[in-house]
Amino acid sequence: MSLKKALLAATVLSLPVAAQAQPITGLYIGGGVGANYREDGGATVSVGRTTVGVGTGSVRTNWGYTALGSIGWGFGNGLRVELEGNYRNNAVRRVGGASTSGGTIHQYGAMANALFDFNFLNLNAGGVGIVPYVGAGVGYGWNDWRNVNGRSGSTQVRTDDRDGQFAYQGIAGVAFGLDAMVPGLALTAEYRFYGTLDPELGTAIRVNGATVAAGTYKPTNYNHSILAGVRYAFNAPRPAPVVAAPVAAAPAPARTYLVFFDWDRADLTDRARQIIAEAATNARAVSATRIEVSGHADRTGTAQYNQRLSVRRAEAVAAELVRRGIARNEITIQGFGFDRPLVPTAMGVREPQNRRVEIVLR
Template sequence: MQPAFLAAAVTLLPVVAGAQPVSGLYIAGGGGVNWTQESDFQASNSVPRAQFGSGSIDFETGYVFVGSLGWGFGNGLRAEIEGNVRRNDVDSGRMGFIAPPRRTTGHVLQYGVMANVFYDFAAPSWPVQPYVGLGAGYGWVNYQNVRVQSAAGPRVDVFGTSGDFAYQAIGGVGIPIRAVPGLSLTAEYRFYGTLDQQVPSNYVPAANTVVRRKTEVENYNHSIMLGLRYAFNQPRPVPAPVAAPAAVQPAAPSRTYLVFFDFDRADLTDRARQIIADAAQAASSTGTTRIEVAGHADRSGTPQYNQRLSMRRAEAVASELSRRGIPRSAMSIQAFGESRPLVATADGVREPQNRRVEIVLR
C-alpha cells in the first residue's frame, strides 16, 4: 500500500502547481452529496395547531449542484454570484394527529441564488489553497407530493413552493493544476439554510374532511462537494530558476542566466546568488569578453516605479558579480522596467517570470 501511494504522489508532482491568488474573472462549478436536517413542521395558523399538533420529516441523502461566476481581486479576496440546486427524498415522517404506523412519500427540491465573499489563503510555495467564505441570498423550497399518512386514513399533504432569505458558510481547499494555468480542483463543505418557510398543505384528519393550511417548515443543509474553478487571468506558475547547463559541445555565441525576484523586491535569494555564482564561474572559464546585466519588472505598479525597481535589481546582480571577481568594467548594466516582459500580461498583473534580471555572456 505505501509504495503504491508514494508512486501516485510522485506522479502528481508535475501536475500540481503552486497556489497563487485569483486575479480577474473566474467561473466555478461543483457537485456532491447533500444532507438535509430533520425538519420540524406545524400548521401555520394558530387555531388548528392544537388540533393537528406538530411533526417532523427526516430525509434521505441527496445531491447538490452549484455554479458560479466571480471576480478575484489578486489579494486573496473573491466575490461571486452563485446558483444552486439540492434534492432529497423523504425518508420518514410523523404528525401529532396521525397515529403510527405511518407511511411517508415524496421529495424536496431546493434552489437559490447567492452572493458570496471568499478569502483564499495562498502562497506560491503552497501546493494547495485553503479558503473560507460566507454567502447571503434568496432560496426556494419545493415540497413535491410529500405525504405523511396512517393506515387508518388521516394524513397531511405538503406541496408547492416557498421562498425566503438564505445564508451559507463555506470552507474548502483548491488544488491548482500546472498543466492548465488558472484551473484548480476544489473540495469543500457548505452549511446552507433558509429562514423558516410556509408551504401549502392539506390536513385530512378524517374522511371527507380537508383543512387547507400552510405548514411552517425548517430548512438546514450540510453539503460535501468536489468541483473545478477556472481563472481566466491567472498567472503561470513560477518555474524553479535553473542555470543553463555547461555546454559539452562548442560554446554557443552567447549564454543567458535568469535571476528571479519576489514581488516588489530587489534583494537576492540564496538560489539567486547560486545562479549568479554559476554565471561568474562560466564567464571566467570561457573567456567571456562582455557581460550584459539587464533588469526587468512586471506590470504591477507605474512604469516610472518599475523602471527604478528594475535598475535596483540589475545593480544588485552586478554587485554580486563583482563580489565573485567580475570587474564592473566588463559589464553593461541596463534597466528596461516593464517594457520587455517574458510573459505578456495586462496592465497591473503580477507576473513572477517578468520580475527578473538577465545575465548574458557574450
C-alpha cells in the same frame, strides 16, 4: 534529520513556482457536485390563524444530492466575490408519526458569496498547490415540496407547495491547483452549511381522500453539504516558456598534430595517414596560410643519421598532405634530428614519442 528526509525537503522546496499558491486575479468560473444532508427539524403548523402545533410534525429525509455553479472575480490578494446558483434534492423518509410517507424536497438558491483564499500558506504536494479557503454568502432560496405526505389509516397530511425565503450559508474548502499542467485550473473540496428562513407551505389534511382542513406548514431548513468541484481562472499567470539551452559551439579544429613513426623508419602507418588527413581537412577549415612540418628522431644513432631521418619523415608527411589536396608551396619542411625531444632521455634510449613529425597550421 535523516538523508531521506533531507532529500524530501529539498524536493519540496525546489518545486516550480507554478506549484505555489497563485492568487486569483480577474474572472473565474466554478462548479461542484456532492451529497446533501437535510436536518430533521420541527415545524409550526397553523390552520387559519390558529397555531395547532409548534415544534411538531417533523419531516425526515434521506441523504440527497446537490449541485452548484458560480461565476466570480478575484482581486489578486486572496479575496474573491462570486454569484452562485445551487440545487439540492432529498427524498422524504418519514412525516411525523405516519405509518407511510413519501415525496421529494427540492431546493433552489441564488447566492452572493465572499471568500478568502489563504494563498500565503504556500502549501504544495507533488507539484500541486494547496490553498485552504473560507467564505459566507447570502441570497434567496426556494423550498419546493412535491407530494410530501404521511398517511396513517384513512388520514393523510399532504404538502405540495413552494415558497422562497432569505438564504444564507457558510463555506470551508480547499483548492488543489493544477497550474503546472493547466494554468488556472484547480480541483476543490468543500463543506457548506446552507439554510433559509422557515418557508410557509400550504398543507392539507385529508380523510378518505377528502380535504377536511387546510393550513400552513413552516418547517425548519438546515442543510449540510459535501462537494467536489472544479474551478478555472481565466487570467492565471502562464509559466515562463522554457528557453532551450544554447547549443555549445563546435570546438575549434586543432592546429597542431603529431604523427609517430616506428624505430628507424620513415614510412607512414595507417594511423599516421588518418592524422595527416585530419590535418589537411582542418587546414582548409581554419584557412591556414602556412603549414609547418617538422621532423624529429629519438636519441639512438648518430646526430648526422638522425638529422637525415627526421627530414625524410617530414618529407613523407608533406607528400601525404599534398596527396590530400594541400598545395606544396604552402608547406615548409625542416628536420631537427634528436635536438628537440618530446620526452627527454639519455643517449641510446628508444623513446616512441620522440620519433615524430609535428604538423602546425599557421
